[in-house]
Amino acid sequence: MLPVSTSRKEASKKTAVVWLRPDQVSLAHDVAAQSDLIIEAVGSPIRGESTALAQKLSSEPADDLRSVLAETKATVVLLLDPGEFGKESEPADDRVLGAARSRGVKIASLEPIPASALAFQNSPVESDEHLGSPESIRPLGLLRHSKRYRDAQEVIEQFGRARTLSLELYNSPEQGSLGAQLISALDIVIAHFGTPETVDASFVSPAQGQSVYSVPGDSLRGFSGDLTAVLRFPDGRAATIVASDHAGRWNRVLTLLGPSGRLRIYDDGFEFLGPAGQKIDEARHRRTVKSPPHCVEVLADGIDRLLDAHIPAPTPMDTLSVLSTAQAALLSTRTGQPESPDTIRRMVSRE
Numbered sequence: 001m002l003p004v005s006t007s008r009k010e011a012s013k014k015t016a017v018v019w020l021r022p023d024q025v026s027l028a029h030d031v032a033a034q035s036d037l038i039i040e041a042v043g044s045p046i047r048g049e050s051t052a053l054a055q056k057l058s059s060e061p062a063d064d065l066r067s068v069l070a071e072t073k074a075t076v077v078l079l080l081d082p083g084e085f086g087k088e089s090e091p092a093d094d095r096v097l098g099a100a101r102s103r104g105v106k107i108a109s110l111e112p113i114p115a116s117a118l119a120f121q122n123s124p125v126e127s128d129e130h131l132g133s134p135e136s137i138r139p140l141g142l143l144r145h146s147k148r149y150r151d152a153q154e155v156i157e158q159f160g161r162a163r164t165l166s167l168e169l170y171n172s173p174e175q176g177s178l179g180a181q182l183i184s185a186l187d188i189v190i191a192h193f194g195t196p197e198t199v200d201a202s203f204v205s206p207a208q209g210q211s212v213y214s215v216p217g218d219s220l221r222g223f224s225g226d227l228t229a230v231l232r233f234p235d236g237r238a239a240t241i242v243a244s245d246h247a248g249r250w251n252r253v254l255t256l257l258g259p260s261g262r263l264r265i266y267d268d269g270f271e272f273l274g275p276a277g278q279k280i281d282e283a284r285h286r287r288t289v290k291s292p293p294h295c296v297e298v299l300a301d302g303i304d305r306l307l308d309a310h311i312p313a314p315t316p317m318d319t320l321s322v323l324s325t326a327q328a329a330l331l332s333t334r335t336g337q338p339e340s341p342d343t344i345r346r347m348v349s350r351e
Contacts (some may be wrong), residue, residue: 014307017041017072018057019065020080022049023174025056027295028080032057034292034300035307040074045083069096072105076307079109079137080174086113086137087221088122097136106306108138110176110299112183115221117323121348138313140302141176142184143169143252144191145314147301152263152270155281159263159272162256165192165239170247175295178227179220181243182329186322188254189231189239195321195341196231196239203227203333206246220326229329232338250295267294320345 016037018028021044032039042054043062054061062068065085069077077100079085086093086109100107114120143149167188169181189196204226226244233239254265261274269284292300305311321341328339 013038014076015040015074016076016078017043017062017068017074018059018078018080019043019045019068019082019085020053021046021174022053024080025053027174027299028078029057030292030296031078031299031303034296035303037076037078037303041068041072043068045081045085066092066096069100069105069107072100073103074105076106076108076303078140078303079107079111079113082109082111082113084221086119087115087219088119101136106138107136108140108303108306110140111180112139112220112323112326113137114323115179115219117320117327117344118218118348120319120323138302138306139183139317140299141180141295142187142302142317143167143254144184144187144317145302145305146252146298148267148269149188149254149265151283152265155263155270155272156256158281159256159260160258162192162258162263163237164257165189165237166253166255166257167239167241167243168251168253169241169243170252171245171250171295172248173224173245175250176245177220177223178225178243178245179223179326181245182220182223182227182241182326183322185241185243186325186329187317189241190318190321190325191315192256193231193233193237193239195318196325197234197342198232198338198340199229199325199328199332200232200338201227201229201329201332218327218330220330223330227329227333229332231325250293250298252294267298324348 014037016032016039018039020028039057039059041060041062042057043050043065044053050061050063065082167185169185206225224245226246229241231239252267256263261272263272264270268287272281274280324344325341327344328341332339
């Protein structure tokens with residue numbers, strides 16, 4: 001029989017299955033180390049890559065994500081790139097999510113699941129395991145879920161009503177797609193201002209300038225490049241978004257303008273200036289050579305909170321509003337005109 005101390009140590013181990021692309025190996029390693037996760041299996045949406053990736057992360061290869069979800073006993077399944085899983089509404093996907101949840105397995109995804117408003121609406125809403133259920137898959141990397149945004153809640157309340165909101169979201173491809181950034185941005189916008197009346201968006205492909213011009217489709221999956229958007233609201237307020245998954249390192253900035261002045265929330269804290277420019281409040285966290293990169297810090301914090309039974313789940317995203325607005329933005333990049341999220345919502349809603 002093992003000593004009690006050893007048994008407890010074994011019982012406290014947090015294990016993970018990770019699904020990723022080859023360029024995400026370093027990110028997976030660093031996030032697992034930060035969250036004290038043992039990676040026991042690795043798979044990839046890219047055929048033939050699982051064995052090589054598993055070797056790099058000192059784990060076992062896995063070839064089929066649905067089989068993993070149906071059978072794994074790992075603490076968490078971390079989807080850095082889920083591939084086609086959850087892109088559309090598939091009964092098989094809902095079933096394996098239910099099977100995983102019944103065993104106590106947590107699932108977290110860096111990419112949007114589902115990947116469109118239509119896929120969300122087509123999920124069986126009577127099931128707690130459907131793709132759009134907040135109990136089913138925890139989104140990772142959302143600004144609203146980040147520690148710095150949580151830390152700023154008191155000053156946000158102090159700031160009061162904002163008339164204008166601005167968001168900048170930048171990172172490199174392995175840290176999340178442009179689709180993931182758009183969801184994170186719209187989640188914040190809708191939490192503060194509600195659903196916009198119109199969205200006027202522009203998209204620039206990473207290949208722009210190489211005699212290649214492309215436009216996004218209807219799905220957020222695989223959406224990559226630069227996006228700018230202006231969102232207008234029925235009460236006259238406005239929000240802007242600038243986002244890119246080809247912009248080097250991770251960086252998030254939320255700016256609120258209102259009668260109280262200017263409030264900016266960064267990756268390392270916040271700054272609150274009054275209408276005359278006087279500093280009302282500030283909290284910035286000094287980083288050291290041992291501090292993890294902001295991206296690793298945010299993702300690991302999200303995983304830690306997901307796995308801590310004593311921490312309540314965050315306020316759920318208004319998934320239909322967020323996805324409808326995201327799809328309106330995608331449509332606007334193709335039409336060159338402002339588009340309405342309400343129109344998208346009516347199109348995908350059940351009769």
